[in-house]
Amino acid sequence: MISQHSPYLKHIYVCVNCRETGACCANADGEAIRAKLKAFVNDNGLKGKVRVSGSGCMDLCSKGANVMVYPDHQWYGRVTLEGADRIIDEHLRPLLAHADRQNGKTPIRAFLFDLGNVLVRFDHMIFARKVTSRTNASPDELFRLFYDSPLVADHDLGKLSFQGFYERLKEAVSLQVSCDEFKMLWNSIFSENAEMVSLARQLMKRYPCILVSNTNRAHFDYCLNTYPFLEELTGWVLSYEVGVLKPHPDFYRRALELAGVAPSNAFYIDDRQDLIDAAHSLGFQTHRFSGDVKPLLNELKDRGIDQSLLRPV
Ligand code: FES
Structure with missing residues (x-):
């Protein structure tokens, strides 16, 4: 027989016993609770430090x-699947904080992805070139008007409907295009960035992944129909829905609430340096996406992301 200190910092026993008659833990989500605790351990690098075991009857069937936690000598009864979060908060998260202090790294617990020129490429000039001959403006004038004006900001903030946006532009540049054709041309600027979509799909297996975009309903509805992977993301924060634009701190706060993490545990990817700088000053981990996925993969590897998630799907 060998006798030594337990190799585990914590050993959590979840009763999964099934009784033929009367109440039992198997009928009270015992297996699902065990699986949830185990997933947290595996996903947060606690394997080898924490053991989650299914146990036999603890004689507390009703x-x-x-759930029993050792060496804390803590018993939890009437645990539900949602209630298991309390066990995670009280016994497992403190171990993560301790590990973070020891290795001097702040772990990534969620990803925030910009849409335009990150998950989906776009080129504003495609639209400007297609429309310019049917206006009294040059492509450069159109570019400025369509993409860098209070009109666009109001549209992206949801203050102006697509119809209202179209009518204001029509008046401003003598636009000779129907509203339907305008919408089709307006949405013709996008193409999928397959490498980034593949990376997001991989990361979604273990992390909340939130879309954070300054955009308008017409563009987003089009992207959602054309690129169904957007539905797979954990959530979206869209300027026209929340009524603020990046880099307003409220915008980023909404994303953190959806992801359920602190700024220091969020990794934010955007192509605009000003937005990256703003998020960085709020405490986010950040990467300015240049269009090349390799530097991003290298950075994620350096920051401790499991390499199996950095391979294409
Ligand atoms: S079945 Fe779980 S304590 Fe008896």
Whole structure:
């Protein structure tokens, strides 16, 4: 027989016992609770430090599901799947904070992806060139008007409907295009960035991944129909829905709420340096996306992201 200190910092026993008659933990989500705790351990690098075991009956059957945590000598009864979060908060998260202090790295617990020129490429000039002959403006004038004006900001903030946006532009540059054709041309600027979509899909297996975009309903509806992977993301923060634009701190706060993490645990990818700088000053980990996925993959590798997630799907 060998006798030594336990190799684990914590050992969590979840009763998964099934009784033929009367209450039992198997009928009170014991297995699902065990799986949830185990997933947290595996996903947060605690394997080898924390052991989650399914146990036999603890003789507290009417109070199931029952969970015991050692060496804390803590018993939890009537644990639900949602209630398991409390066990995670009280016994497992403190271990993460301790590990972070020891290795001097702040772990990434969620990703925020910009849409335009990150997950989806776009070229404003495609639209300007297609439309210029049907206006009294040059492509450069159109570019400035369409993409760098209070009109566009109001549209992206949801203050102006697509119809209203179209009518204001029509008046401003004598636009001779129907509203339907205008919408089709307006949406013709996008193409998928397959490498970034593949990376996001991989990261989604373990991390909340939130879309954070200054955009308008017409563009986003089009992207959602054309690029269904957007539905797979954990959530979206869209300027026209929340009524603020990046880099307003409220915008980033909404993203953190959706992801359920602190700024220091969020990794934010955007192509605009001003937005990156603003998020960095709020405490985010950031990467300015240049269009080349390799520097991003190298940075994620350096920051400790599992390499299996950095390979194409
Ligand atoms: S079945 Fe879980 S304590 Fe008895």
